[in-house]
Structure formats: C-alpha cells, structure tokens
Amino acid sequence: MRNISINELDHTPRSVVAIGTDYADGYLLQRHSHRRGQLLYGVTGVMQVSTLEGNWVVPPQRAVWLPALIEHQVLMLGVSTRSLYIEPDAVGALGRDCRVISVSPLMRQLLIEAVQMPLEYDESGRDGTLINLLLHELARATQLPLHIPLPEDQRLQPLCVAFVQQPDVHQSAGDWAAQAHLSLRTFSRLFRQQTGLSFVQWRQRACVVQALARLAGGETITRIALDFGYESPAAFSSMFRRVLGQPPSTYLQAAI
Structure with a gap:
C-alpha cells in the first residue's frame, strides 16, 4: 500500500502491515504514537526523530525502530519511506527501545516488495514467508550509534x-x-x-x-x-x- 495512513489500516487482520509514503521536503510529522510498533525506513533523504528519551538522525538506507505507544515526532528531509507496522505480540526481540538500525540489501528488497503485497496477504503462502523472513532480518539488524x-x-x-x-x-x-x-x-x-x-x-x-x-x-x-x-x-x-x-x-x- 502507498500513501495511506496506518489509522485507516490498523484493523487489518495481519500481524504486519506494510505502507510506503512519500513526503514533501521539510514535512514535519507532529508528535504522535501508534498502537503497533513501527519500522520506519528511508529509501531516500534523512529523517530526524525526537521522543522524550532523545533524538535520532536516520540517514538514507537506514531505518529507525519505534516501539508501540512511544510518542514521536519526525522531520522528513526529502524522504520516501517504507514502513512496517507490527503487532506488539509479533515484535520479538526488538523490545521497548527506539533505535536506528542498519538495513541489509536483503531487508531492503523485502521492504520494497512488502509494500506491493495485498493488504490481506496469504499468511501460509509466499507473502507470509516473505514477512517472516523480514522479521528475522529485522531481529538481527545492527544498531547504529545515532541516538542522542x-x-x-x-x-x-x-x-x-x-x-x-x-x-x-x-x-x-x-x-x-x-x-x-x-x-x-x-x-x-x-x-x-x-x-x-x-x-x-x-x-x-x-x-x-x-x-x-x-x-x-x-x-x-x-x-x-x-x-x-x-x-x-x-x-x-x-x-x-x-x-x-x-x-x-x-x-x-x-x-x-
């Protein structure tokens, strides 16, 4: 799915929802939170993320993990994103801490592909396997020292x-x-x-x-x-x- 709010899709009966969004340069997402955890990946541009815990800068081709219910604000500097919204019980080892992470070439391609999948994808078929592989890649991603x-x-x-x-x-x-x-x-x-x-x-x-x-x-x-x-x-x-x-x-x- 592209350029649609998670608020319209949060009811989807899938543990992971993938959305791609294009932002105008300098667009500010005001402070908000999500019921699901969010992996926010920037295909292009730089994101500046702030919470009560600190500030993060996310360079191109990296991602930031935002746990469920954490209030955050994001300044988009020429950014096109791919996001995964993940049910809390499917998060696994990602935990309750915000972090900037590396994105492997495999994870990058999986994120791009996930956005093209049907919203209610076949969990037991190819698309379900793709999502499971994405979650495995996410769990092993390296944390980057981009947090103040x-x-x-x-x-x-x-x-x-x-x-x-x-x-x-x-x-x-x-x-x-x-x-x-x-x-x-x-x-x-x-x-x-x-x-x-x-x-x-x-x-x-x-x-x-x-x-x-x-x-x-x-x-x-x-x-x-x-x-x-x-x-x-x-x-x-x-x-x-x-x-x-x-x-x-x-x-x-x-x-x-």
Missing part, C-alpha cells in the same frame, strides 16, 4: 538540550559540573548513569548526529566543523570517523 540520549535529571537535561541546539566542543565536563553545582566526580558519575555514555562520548555523539542532519541539508563539512568549534575540518572528520567508522564525506552515500 537525554537525561531525566533536571540539572543535566537543560545543558544537554542547549548543546544539541548549538554544539560547541569547547564545553567541558568541568564547565557543566560548575553550572549544575556539582563536583566533577559527582557530575561524571551522574551523567553516565543518566545517559549511558561518558560526557566526552555523549558530546562526540551529539556532534556527529547533528552534523549528519546538516550534511543532508547541503552544508559543507568546513562550515559545520567551524560552527561546532573544531580547529579544522580534518579534526572534525577524524572525530566523525572514530564514532561511525567512515568520514562524513562518504557516510551518507555509503549504503546507496
């Missing part, structure tokens, strides 16, 4: 939100500890407890994720590096490679 976790602690959360809005690598753990009226030791322990990352790891992750969104919008590596406070594009690219294993000049196109 936000702490619940109200001493830390405003600092993180402000950094996401305007990254600056010159900000240090000592600076943040002082602003939060905490010792550096207490701040570092609390920050890791709240985010699962050290301050430096979180700062690098936030810079990489925000840079991906800007790169997708056509900004240059040089402009982004200088805006984030790096001394040179080479220094920024080196950090980016450490986090994602590829330089920013190739990462967005790597899976196409």
Whole structure:
C-alpha cells in the first residue's frame, strides 16, 4: 500500500502491515504514537526523530525502530519511506527501545516488495514467508550509534538540550559540573548513569548526529566543523570517523 495512513489500516487482520509514503521536503510529522510498533525506513533523504528519551538522525538506507505507544515526532528531509507496522505480540526481540538500525540489501528488497503485497496477504503462502523472513532480518539488524540520549535529571537535561541546539566542543565536563553545582566526580558519575555514555562520548555523539542532519541539508563539512568549534575540518572528520567508522564525506552515500 502507498500513501495511506496506518489509522485507516490498523484493523487489518495481519500481524504486519506494510505502507510506503512519500513526503514533501521539510514535512514535519507532529508528535504522535501508534498502537503497533513501527519500522520506519528511508529509501531516500534523512529523517530526524525526537521522543522524550532523545533524538535520532536516520540517514538514507537506514531505518529507525519505534516501539508501540512511544510518542514521536519526525522531520522528513526529502524522504520516501517504507514502513512496517507490527503487532506488539509479533515484535520479538526488538523490545521497548527506539533505535536506528542498519538495513541489509536483503531487508531492503523485502521492504520494497512488502509494500506491493495485498493488504490481506496469504499468511501460509509466499507473502507470509516473505514477512517472516523480514522479521528475522529485522531481529538481527545492527544498531547504529545515532541516538542522542537525554537525561531525566533536571540539572543535566537543560545543558544537554542547549548543546544539541548549538554544539560547541569547547564545553567541558568541568564547565557543566560548575553550572549544575556539582563536583566533577559527582557530575561524571551522574551523567553516565543518566545517559549511558561518558560526557566526552555523549558530546562526540551529539556532534556527529547533528552534523549528519546538516550534511543532508547541503552544508559543507568546513562550515559545520567551524560552527561546532573544531580547529579544522580534518579534526572534525577524524572525530566523525572514530564514532561511525567512515568520514562524513562518504557516510551518507555509503549504503546507496
């Protein structure tokens, strides 16, 4: 099915419903949730996803898993999507956490094919086998470090939100500890407890994720590096490679 809301199809007596949707560049899906879990895959473009737990950027040819009933907002930047809406009892190992995942060539073709299937496909035939294989591929997909976790602690959360809005690598753990009226030791322990990352790891992750969104919008590596406070594009690219294993000049196109 193409360009139709899941709200019109949620009653379908199948554990998985596949829908393809084309969005205008810059279209904002306002905060909402689904009864089913959603695998949201971008054939083209970049998606920026936000929940109360944090922010994710989804490059082309990757996907984001959104558990059932999780409120989320998505900014579509030149995106054509293929989505699977999965009944909670069919989710298996995907769990309750949002995540950006890799999409294998096999999964990509299965997603494209699933959208062409009849809505009430034959569960015991070829189409049912295709859906089962899709769920197996989904369960084994690799999680990607494209999540900026936000702490619940109200001493830390405003600092993180402000950094996401305007990254600056010159900000240090000592600076943040002082602003939060905490010792550096207490701040570092609390920050890791709240985010699962050290301050430096979180700062690098936030810079990489925000840079991906800007790169997708056509900004240059040089402009982004200088805006984030790096001394040179080479220094920024080196950090980016450490986090994602590829330089920013190739990462967005790597899976196409």
